[in-house]
Amino acid sequence: MSGITPPVARKQAHPLKHHGIERIDDYHWLRDDERQSPEVLAHLEAENAYHKACFAPFEPLQQTLFQELIGRVDKDESSVPYRWHQHWYYKRYQGEQEYPLFGRKRELEGEEQLLLDANERAQGKEFYSMGGLSVSPDETLLAISEDTLSRRLYRISIKRLDTGEWLSDSLSDTDGEIVWAKDNQHIFYIAKDPQTLLGNRVYCHRLGDPQANDRLVYQEADDSFYLSIGKSLDESRILLTHESTLTSEVSILDANQPEACFKPLLARETGHEYSVAKRGEEYYILTNWQAVNFRLMKATESSFADKRSWQEIIPADESRRLEDLLVLKDYLVVQYRQQGLSQIRILPLNGAPEYELDFDDAAYVVGLDVNPTQDSHHLRIYYASPSTPESIYLVDLTQASPRRLLKQERVLGGFDSQHYQTERLFIDARDGAKVPVTLVYRKDKFRQDGSNPLYQYGYGAYGYTIEPDFDSAILSLLDRGVVYAVAHVRGGEMLGRPWYDAGRLMQKQNSFNDFIDVTLALVELGYCARDKVVASGGSAGGLLMGAVINQAPQHYLAVAAHVPFVDIVTTMLDESLPLTTNEYDEWGNPNQAEAYRYMLSYSPYDNISRQAYPHLLVTTGLHDSQVQYFEPAKWVAKLREYKQDEHLLLFHIDMEAGHGGKSGRYRHFEDTAEEYAFFFGLLGLA
Structure with a gap:
């Protein structure tokens, strides 16, 4: 300038x-x-x-x-309450405040008990982020983790919910995850190395003890693995997941025995990825063992270590990537992706016919919402598309009845979904691969004559799929006649695990080629003007941007x-x-x-x-x-x-x-x- x-x-x-x-x-x-x-x-x-x-x-x-x-933001937005133990839990926002309030009620129409006002915790801080919030099994204590520096190093604090008193316990340099033992006196957390920021040690903390006395439960010796910690849906087991890019392992500990040690369900095997969901004495297993796009199997805890004893529930399918699983008392709920679109399939465990939930948009995102109780015949899901705000639905699984809308995100400022059009294309890349593209534009501002500006977004790494979600911010693009496109390039997992493998390691160049080829095709197809293309990406998507502008700067x-x-x-x-x-x-x-x-x-x-x-x-x-x-x-x-x-x-x-x-x-x-x-x-x- x-x-x-x-x-x-x-x-x-x-x-x-x-x-x-x-x-x-x-x-x-x-x-x-x-x-x-x-x-x-x-x-x-x-x-x-x-x-x-x-x-x-x-x-x-x-x-x-x-x-x-x-x-466009609903200033007093609140989440749909969910029932856990004896209370309904939710979070809500209030006016101009930046951070949520967390509350609960005995009955839906009853009096609110305010558990935490994050605005008070953030007061006077330039940066504030809550990593986790966990209520003890007897619902008397609240543990939270907070980052005030933006280094993703979280400090855990604990509050009594009857008096509002904060206990003296303070656990620093954690990854933010918090899991309670059944006795309400012990919590498990993952400590991070302050230099590498890797969460490589699991500790058990007894309330009232100094952090220096916390028991080291597990230490990860392999720096290529991440750790995460959670609980089975029936709350009987604490699950420790060890994950690298291509290998995973799950270890368990009885939630009634916080002094015990974790033991692996199946020792890690290079290239084998699996995750589990517990029901009674059985574990349902999403595994890529002899299944590139994963399959669903079942085993007992005692026989788990012998893969040959596993029973197949859903076989491998090269066209379908199994992605998520919810195991209820009487139903299996499986989420999978086929041709880039997510589907949810219901498998009754009483022998009744299986069925799927139907969705109509050309591109959309659907997934499992908060389902905190295993003994339930209801399923909560979330749904959105580039032109449909996030919606929370309740499905009565006993009747396979039409889903009931519990709440849809309210978008202020006169938003009308009928003004916007979503399209899904497959663009031919230079090597013949077909790259999925999600497009959205405002109908009355769009002409397929090569005159519109284009905003193209991409990521393409870690197998992470950029979902065709709703984002109220992009309305500012669409309302000014900009076409918004997400290029689901190789390196993500929009088309299953092979799509990811084709965009990493020695095939990384495919990610850059895909992004550039999508741009050129959208210009040729008349979706945008050749001299009005802008692009954006962050983190690994920033690497994508950096490579693209070195290799094809003239197109942007x-x-x-x-x-x-x-x-x-x-x-x-x-x-x-x-x-x-x-x-x-x-x-x-x-x-x-x-x-x-x-x-x-x-x-x-x-x-x-x-x-x-x-x-x-x-x-x-x-x-x-x-x-x-x-x-x-x-x-x-x-x-x-x-x-x-x-x-x-x-x-x-x-x-x-x-x-x-x-x-x-x-x-x-x-x-x-x-x-x-x-x-x-x-x-x-x-």
Whole structure:
């Protein structure tokens, strides 16, 4: 921008040599693990000042958009109450407050007991996030976990619900999960390593004891595994799940015996993934054993360790990926995905005919809602589509009756779903693969003549599927004539496990090709104008954006990369950083020459070249625990050195936030409004 000079980071050669290849990282000095270096902080503040100056023309639009976005929010929204033990539990919002209130009632029409006001807990804090909230089995105690730094290191606190008194117990550096033993006196939690941020130790805490006295129940020796902890639906077992990218293991502990130790149901086997749901003495097992897209099997606890004794319930099907399971007393509820669309199938255990729940939208998301009681003949599900706000339904399983709508998200500001159209396409990629695409647009603003702007979103990693969900924020795009598209590229799992496998490790380039090919096809099909395409992605989706703009910058007017993972080779060589060793099965282990060379071939930071780039908005958080701030900081510095254009390159560092951006119900819309204002200003839609 004329008259405003961008920050120029000094260069200090830092040689990196592996497998006979030398890289020179001139901006390595921007890494400061303590986040206290005056020079580094001064550079980041200079980037923020430049961003503020250049963004000034967009700021009025950002403020307008922010008010527009929060204006659609139902300020007094509340969740649908669910019955657990002797109470109905729910959360609700109140007016302009940023955080929820949690309450319960003995009877639905009875008097509320306020369990927690998160606004009081967040008062005076720049950042606040609740990790977990767990009521003791006798419903007399409340345990919560909170993060006030945005590093995903949670402190657990415990409150008496009869007096409102907070106990002296304070458990720091946890992953936020909380599980009660049956005696109401012990809780289990996972402790994180403060350096790598890996949750690798499980402790049992007795109320009233100092944390230093907590018993170490389990320590994970393999840094490639994540731990998570929960409870069986009948509350008789505490479940410890060990997961790496391709292997999982489940260990159990009797919830009545908190002094006992976890024992594995089936010892981990490389490449075998499984999860369990308990019913009586039996466990139902979702497993990929001899089943790429998983199958459902059954075993008793005593025979579990012998896979040959497992009984098959639902066989493997190459066209159908089994994804989730709910085991009730008299019913199995199975969620699966076929041709990219989720389905829910009901299997009565009394021999009655199986049946499925039907859904009509071209693209939608459906899943299991809160179902806290195993002895139930009712099922709660959630449903949404890009043009249908989230809806909670109740299904009476005894009658296979039509589902009953309990609540639909209320969208203020005159929203009418009839104004919007959802489409689902399959685009031919360059190698013949058919890439699913979810499209939504406003009917009266759309012309399939190549005139509309396009906003394209993608992720494509970890087997994570970007669902065709409802998001009230995108109405601000659609109402201005922008077509919104999600490219479900390889690396996600929209089309089952093979779709994921085809976008990781030595096939990662497919993710980038898919995204680019979707853009080109949507232009050719007339859904958008060739010179009005903007794109966005965050985290691993930021890696997608970084690779795409290196490989095909000419196809994009502007790109937003949020907390982008762009220095993949250097990060994956540094085992002191969070997530590194856990992700060798996702990206590859660069200590191996073949993997190193392949990762280097697409690494966004290493492949910046002297060419023209789109307008770029890059965001990060100084305290990001997932993608460290210095990755995008180095990337932006190098882009400034190499790019051959006069386009905007804006870098916004939130000096308080982490990977998820701003906290709070309304404040997080500031980030969305910033991105939209950037795009709209460049598209001439201001």
